Amino acid sequence: MKKHSISLEVNGTAHQLTIQPNKTLLDILRDELNMPETKYGCGTGECGACTVLVDDRKVINSCLTLAATMDGKSITTAAGLQTADGTLHPIQEAFVENAAVQCGYCTPGMVLKSVGLLKNNPNPSEDEIREWLEGNICRCTGYEKIVTAVQLAGKKMAQAGS
Amino acid sequence: MSEFRTVGKSEIKIDVKAKVTGRAVYAADINLPGTLHAKIVRCYEHAHAKVKSLDLSAAAKMPGVVKVFAPGDLTTKFYNQSVIDIMVSKDMRGMLGDIEDQKILTDHVKHYGDGIAAIVATSEEAAERASERIKVEYEPLPVYLNAAESSQEGAVQFTPQKPGNMAFELPEPAFPNNTLGWGDADEGFKEADIIVEDNFYTSKQKQAQMEPNSYIALYDDDGLLSCWTSTQMPKSVQPKIAKLFNLPMSRVRIIQTVVGGGFGARLGMVLEPHICALAMALPGRPIKVQSPREEDWLTSPSRHPGDYWMKMGFKKDGTPVACDAKFVNYKGGYYLDGSGVAFTTGGWVSGLYKFGALRYKGESYFTNQPVCGAYRGYGNPQTNFVLEQLVDRACHELNIDPVEWRKKWHKDVGDDGWCAGVPYASCALDEVLDEGAKAIDWKAKRERYAKQTGVKRRGVGVAVMVHTSGAMPMLLEHTVCSVRLNEDATAVVAFACSDMGQGSHTTLRQIAAETLGFPLEDVSLSVGDSNDAGYDIGAHASRTLYVGGGAVMAACKDALKQLLERAAMLLEANPDDLEIEDKQIFVKGSPDRKVAAAEICSGGVYPFLNPQTGAPESIPGQILGYSSFNPMHNSPPFGACFVELEVDTETGEIKLIEMVNGHDIGRAINPAVVEGQLEGGAQQGLGMALTEELYFDTDGKVLNNSFTDYKMLGPSDMPKITNIIIENPDPHGPFGAKSVGEAGLVAPVGATANAIYNAIGIQITELPITPEKILKALNEKRAN
Numbered sequence: 001m002k003k004h005s006i007s008l009e010v011n012g013t014a015h016q017l018t019i020q021p022n023k024t025l026l027d028i029l030r031d032e033l034n035m036p037e038t039k040y041g042c043g044t045g046e047c048g049a050c051t052v053l054v055d056d057r058k059v060i061n062s063c064l065t066l067a068a069t070m071d072g073k074s075i076t077t078a079a080g081l082q083t084a085d086g087t088l089h090p091i092q093e094a095f096v097e098n099a100a101v102q103c104g105y106c107t108p109g110m111v112l113k114s115v116g117l118l119k120n121n122p123n124p125s126e127d128e129i130r131e132w133l134e135g136n137i138c139r140c141t142g143y144e145k146i147v148t149a150v151q152l153a154g155k156k157m158a159q160a161g162s
Numbered sequence: 163m164s165e166f167r168t169v170g171k172s173e174i175k176i177d178v179k180a181k182v183t184g185r186a187v188y189a190a191d192i193n194l195p196g197t198l199h200a201k202i203v204r205c206y207e208h209a210h211a212k213v214k215s216l217d218l219s220a221a222a223k224m225p226g227v228v229k230v231f232a233p234g235d236l237t238t239k240f241y242n243q244s245v246i247d248i249m250v251s252k253d254m255r256g257m258l259g260d261i262e263d264q265k266i267l268t269d270h271v272k273h274y275g276d277g278i279a280a281i282v283a284t285s286e287e288a289a290e291r292a293s294e295r296i297k298v299e300y301e302p303l304p305v306y307l308n309a310a311e312s313s314q315e316g317a318v319q320f321t322p323q324k325p326g327n328m329a330f331e332l333p334e335p336a337f338p339n340n341t342l343g344w345g346d347a348d349e350g351f352k353e354a355d356i357i358v359e360d361n362f363y364t365s366k367q368k369q370a371q372m373e374p375n376s377y378i379a380l381y382d383d384d385g386l387l388s389c390w391t392s393t394q395m396p397k398s399v400q401p402k403i404a405k406l407f408n409l410p411m412s413r414v415r416i417i418q419t420v421v422g423g424g425f426g427a428r429l430g431m432v433l434e435p436h437i438c439a440l441a442m443a444l445p446g447r448p449i450k451v452q453s454p455r456e457e458d459w460l461t462s463p464s465r466h467p468g469d470y471w472m473k474m475g476f477k478k479d480g481t482p483v484a485c486d487a488k489f490v491n492y493k494g495g496y497y498l499d500g501s502g503v504a505f506t507t508g509g510w511v512s513g514l515y516k517f518g519a520l521r522y523k524g525e526s527y528f529t530n531q532p533v534c535g536a537y538r539g540y541g542n543p544q545t546n547f548v549l550e551q552l553v554d555r556a557c558h559e560l561n562i563d564p565v566e567w568r569k570k571w572h573k574d575v576g577d578d579g580w581c582a583g584v585p586y587a588s589c590a591l592d593e594v595l596d597e598g599a600k601a602i603d604w605k606a607k608r609e610r611y612a613k614q615t616g617v618k619r620r621g622v623g624v625a626v627m628v629h630t631s632g633a634m635p636m637l638l639e640h641t642v643c644s645v646r647l648n649e650d651a652t653a654v655v656a657f658a659c660s661d662m663g664q665g666s667h668t669t670l671r672q673i674a675a676e677t678l679g680f681p682l683e684d685v686s687l688s689v690g691d692s693n694d695a696g697y698d699i700g701a702h703a704s705r706t707l708y709v710g711g712g713a714v715m716a717a718c719k720d721a722l723k724q725l726l727e728r729a730a731m732l733l734e735a736n737p738d739d740l741e742i743e744d745k746q747i748f749v750k751g752s753p754d755r756k757v758a759a760a761e762i763c764s765g766g767v768y769p770f771l772n773p774q775t776g777a778p779e780s781i782p783g784q785i786l787g788y789s790s791f792n793p794m795h796n797s798p799p800f801g802a803c804f805v806e807l808e809v810d811t812e813t814g815e816i817k818l819i820e821m822v823n824g825h826d827i828g829r830a831i832n833p834a835v836v837e838g839q840l841e842g843g844a845q846q847g848l849g850m851a852l853t854e855e856l857y858f859d860t861d862g863k864v865l866n867n868s869f870t871d872y873k874m875l876g877p878s879d880m881p882k883i884t885n886i887i888i889e890n891p892d893p894h895g896p897f898g899a900k901s902v903g904e905a906g907l908v909a910p911v912g913a914t915a916n917a918i919y920n921a922i923g924i925q926i927t928e929l930p931i932t933p934e935k936i937l938k939a940l941n942e943k944r945a946n
Contacts, residue, residue: 036191037184041372042455046869049372078184092182096174099834102842103663104181105372105422111182130877137869139372139423140663142841143877145834 006071010035011080017067025062025070026050029077037079037108038062041137048136051109051116052077059116061135078108081115090160091115094153095146102140110136114150122158126151169676169897172834175668176687177420177661189390189419190376194448197378198228200440201289202433202451203279203296204460205271209530209862210303210318213269213278217297221281224295226288229444231280233267236439240265241406244430244463244498244535245398249637249699257333258501263321266435271300272320272495273532274864275460282440282449305862309469309490309527320495320528329493329500329526332508342508343485344582345519350484353518354475358555364544365855365929366467366492367846368459369537370874373422375432375453375462379441387414389438392421394428395700397658400692402431403438416692424662425846426536427462429702430498459856459867463535466491466503466526467855470548474517480562482571483518487511489544493526494533500526503534505636506580507541511549513580513628513798515571530862536702538843538904542629543850543911550625550912551925563608564916565599568626568802579798580628581636588900590826590890591626591800597886598624598824602804611920620819621921622806625912631797631901632705639705639796641713642696645674645721645787649767651745651759653678653721656688658698659710664903665835666706672831673711673896677718679742680759696790704799704901707831711896713791721787728762728781795894799901801825803909805848805881805917811940814933816852816918818879821910824886828900833887836902840885843906849875850907851914855930 001020008015010033019028026043029035029052041049045064052062053076081089088096091114101107110133117124117132124132129150130143138146164170180186205211218230240262247260267277279296283289306312312320312327320327332340351357378390387409393399396416404414421428433451440449453461468491475484489507493500508522557564573579574589599605607622614620632639643657655674661667667687675682688694698710723737729747730737733755740747742759749755765780772779804822809815823840830836846854853873857865866872891898911929919925924939 034193036187039184039188039372040190040374040452042374042869044455044868044870047372047455078182082183088179088182092179095182096178099172099175099178099665099838101175101178101181101663102665102838103372103421103423104177104186105188105663107181108184127878130880133877137372137874137876139370139425139845139874140842141838142843142845142883143880144841144883145838147877 004068006068008070009074011077019067021066021068023067025052025065025067028067029062035077035079037077039105039108041105048113049106049109051112051136053112053115057119059113078111081111089115090157091150091153094149094156098145098149098152100141100145100149106136106138110138110146114153117150118154118157123154166676168672168682169831172832173668173672173682175665176671186420188373188376188422189378189392190452192378192390192419194378194380197448197450198282198284198444199286199289200437200449200451201281201293202277202436203281203293204275205278206275208271208300208302209274210305211271211300212303213271214299214301216279218279220295220297221292224288224292226284227292228282228284231267231443233265233269236266236443237406238265239406241402241435242498243432245395245700246499246502246637248398248401257335259330259333260501261321261323261497263323263497266439273530274862275457275532276495277436280436280440282444286452305530307529307531307858307862308492309529312527312529324528327528329497329528330504331525332505332523340523342522343512343520347484347486347519347521350519351475353477353483355478356556356559357473357475358552359473360552360927362470362548363928364467364470364547365850366531367465367537367850367854368856368872369425369427370872371423371425371427374455374458376451377433377437378448378450379437380448381441381445383446385413387438387442388417389434390417390419391434392419392428393431393434394421394424394660394662394702395430396692397698398700399431399434403434406435407438407442418660418690421660421662424701425538429536429700432462456867459864459872460532463498463533464856465537466534468492470544472548472552474552474556476556476560478560480560480567480570482515485511485517485520488523490525490527491534492529492531494529494531496533498533499535503541507545509580510542510545514549514573514626516573516577531858532864538846539907540703542627542904542908543847546625546627546908546912547915547929551915551919554916554919555925564624565595565604569595572626579796580630584635584796587795587797587894588828588890588892589800590888591802593888594800594802594824594826594886595626597888598802598804598822601822601884601886602806602820604804607806608920617812618808618810619921620806620808621917621919622804623913623916623920624802624804625909625916626800626802627905627908628798628800629901629905629908630703631708631799631895632793633703634793634796638699639709640792641698641710643713643717643789643791644696645717647721647725647763647785649764651763652684653680654686654688655714656695657710657713658689658692658695659706660701662701664839665832666710669707669831669835670710670714673714674718676897677715678722680745704903704905707899708797708895708901709791709793711899712793713789715896716789716791717787720789721785724785724787725759725762729757731781732757793894797828797892797894797900799825799827799905801905801909803913805910805913807914807917807921809918809921809936811922814936818848818881821881822884822886823906823910824888825902825905826888826890827902828892828895829889829898830887831897831899836887837885839902840906841883843904844883844910845875845880847907847910848914850929851911851931853930
């Protein structure tokens with residue numbers, strides 16, 4: 001199989017990678033870059049556990065994305081939301097404070113999906129949050145505390161930004 | 163102000179920061195040097211067949227393949243992947259008839275996805291590509307997809323140990339006439355003014371925890387077999403694996419990774435036997451298996467589906483004179499938990515209402531479907547769907563308010579619980595019902611919704627439930643805990659209780675800190691490795707906070723007693739006269755007579771001798787508290803759920819509007835954790851009622867083993883939720899706490915069905931209640 005060369009920035013670090021064309025972004029993150037914070041949940045884009053943030057704006061399922069198509073892109077994972085001194089992103093903080101986490105397996109994807117929402121819609125209604133999160137499955141929480149966490153984080157971030 | 167320091171507070175969960183950053187380590191995240199990758203090759207051609215020939219030679223020659231395995235290449239010993247067989251005495255096991263009927267790989271395929279071969283290769287991809295080269299010929303066998311088919315005469319036998327493919331019925335010695343209950347049901351029905359009776363079907367629901375199954379095993383140079391797994395029961399998997407491979411337990415180490423959800427799917431073993439067998443076949447190399455998502459529906463146990471018949475008789479005033487019921491479940495291809503759910507489903511009937519007489523029969527039959535085992539509720543949601551609908555049908559016929567009937571006839575303190583001979587010690591169901599009815603505006607809505615004529619019709623329904631906190635006296639409930647005090651008077655609490663995400667490690671830590679009188683941050687936990695802590699049966703039956711909490715309390719009391727005894731010697735006081743505050747130990751009423759806990763703990767760890775006199779300067783010995791705890795009760799929690807919804811009578815669609823989930827749980831050790839259990843349970847209960855079912859074609863092929871086709875309620879499908887937590891401390895639970903883990907799932911099932919009944923006047927008797935079934939029922943009603 002002919003290999004491809006791509007440059008990929010992940011959490012601020014630039015990587016030059018030579019990859020097989022059939023590898024997904026999820027494969028590369030987990031197996032090549034040893035960054036297991038992005039989770040395999042279904043491999044078919046149905047559950048959102050593998051969600052990552054692209055170019056600080058768009059959220060995608062990394063399991064459905066061929067890594068070869070990501071040349072020149074900047075990727076943020078859940079670990080990358082945290083600052084170097086360990087400070088959590090306001091959404092991560094809100095998930096912690098509102099007990100929006102149980103088994104935690106959907107959480108990195110859920111956090112990134114929520115970041116994507118607030119980047120595009122800083123003041124979402126409850127219905128908008130629920131609709132936005134539809135592609136991300138959580139089996140533990142009934143979504144109640146996740147929705148609350150996203151609402152509170154949105155308000156906090158809007159206040160901090162104004 | 164609360165009488166407690168940390169109990170009752172929504173403390174931040176222990177591992178939550180690692181989870182929001184993704185740094186929590188699940189089994190799939192572990193990469194040991196030199197890891198090889200395994201693939202279990204499964205039969206996707208047939209749901210019932212004999213393997214006539216299996217040719218692995220071409221697969222073995224594929225690049226990257228290390229070794230290929232046919233059934234005979236690994237141990238062919240039988241095992242039982244679940245644990246009921248080790249939770250009961252030998253006599254009880256014999257009476258229940260629990261058997262071992264599973265093999266790691268099989269030449270008799272009993273369900274779609276049964277494992278027939280294994281490949282170990284240098285990468286997942288290499289193993290996958292090699293699996294395509296396997297040549298296999300099958301002899302198809304008749305496929306049985308329900309109990310009626312598999313029990314017919316001449317049906318292929320699943321195991322010679324269970325003639326007629328009947329895996330289980332209530333055993334005669336303990337249950338005369340193979341029935342559970344009391345009184346004479348036939349006589350009871352003679353007194354009835356009305357009878358309600360129907361046949362129901364309850365569905366094959368899947369836990370669908372978010373973390374797919376992944377395992378690693380290593381059989382190392384010292385002959386130690388280590389297995390990294392997200393099992394709910396590390397200390398039960400350890401003896402099971404030891405037995406299967408004829409190893410002493412000292413040579414088997416189970417390391418529990420962060421568990422990405424369980425809900426019963428990981429009660430016992432799933433692929434632990436497979437990965438351990440492969441590791442032993444390739445000593446020195448870590449072997450990893452990542453089970454694909456679509457396999458989870460096929461390989462880990464589901465809820466037991468089945469046919470549920472029930473009949474109840476009532477007097478005009480509502481007196482329930484008799485109940486007769488039979489649950490015939492479709493066991494799937496193998497025995498595991500064959501006895502459990504068939505019994506408990508009736509247990510939940512017996513625990514709820516004061517029937518004049520009760521007769522319940524429970525039977526399990528093998529079918530060509532993926533296995534059934536434990537799923538949150540363990541028979542209770544099935545019973546809730548049936549029992550609660552028939553109660554509402556009777557209330558309707560008798561013109562009695564369903565809330566009032568339940569308040570009058572539910573069992574209460576002093577009545578026998580789900581297991582005869584263990585009477586309820588606490589019950590606040592009346593308060594739960596009153597508060598819930600108020601919160602949902604029950605009376606006004608019932609009145610309003612009685613007069614609807616439009617296309618979209620609202621309904622509000624109620625259901626109640628009782629569950630359990632651990633499964634004593636039927637099953638073993640034993641947890642060992644040790645508490646070591648460090649020299650700075652901080653504590654390390656060791657136990658093997660599982661946290662599957664529900665927050666039990668956090669709440670157990672709160673119980674430890676509260677009991678010791680230490681700040682929460684001064685208590686750390688030692689968990690996860692089967693060699694680091696004493697016995698614990700594992701997470702099942704909503705027992706972790708209740709039994710684990712009891713064990714933690716007892717061990718902490720033991721450590722505290724030792725600490726206070728040493729303080730008493732130093733202070734020349736009676737230990738009973740001492741109290742601990744901010745880790746200073748005082749004589750009550752004389753705050754000046756005090757000693758720091760750290761001074762005693764340090765003196766125990768560093769018992770120096772005075773260089774001049776040679777006398778000890780402190781009391782020697784590190785303080786170690788210990789408990790080997792078996793609870794005296796099973797303190798059942800009670801719950802009432804109210805659901806309001808809207809039915810579109812043209813499309814059959816159901817929109818959930820509001821849910822009030824009220825529970826009497828004794829005490830909320832951590833209210834946010836309790837709410838999380840109720841809300842998450844509700845998502846699964848409402849899903850069971852409305853959307854969740856594993857579907858088969860006539861050949862037994864599973865049609866919807868994917869998240870797109872196995873529909874679970876998403877964030878926009880969920881109703882507005884109100885939790886009502888009633889704290890009515892139970893005399894047996896730690897700080898009065900009862901369980902909450904399974905409770906939240908149960909009553910939403912019946913309450914949803916009853917809300918639909920209220921909206922359209924029809925009871926749907928088959929789960930899940932899909933728009934198709936609603937429309938069909940509406941059309942039939944119109945036609946009549």
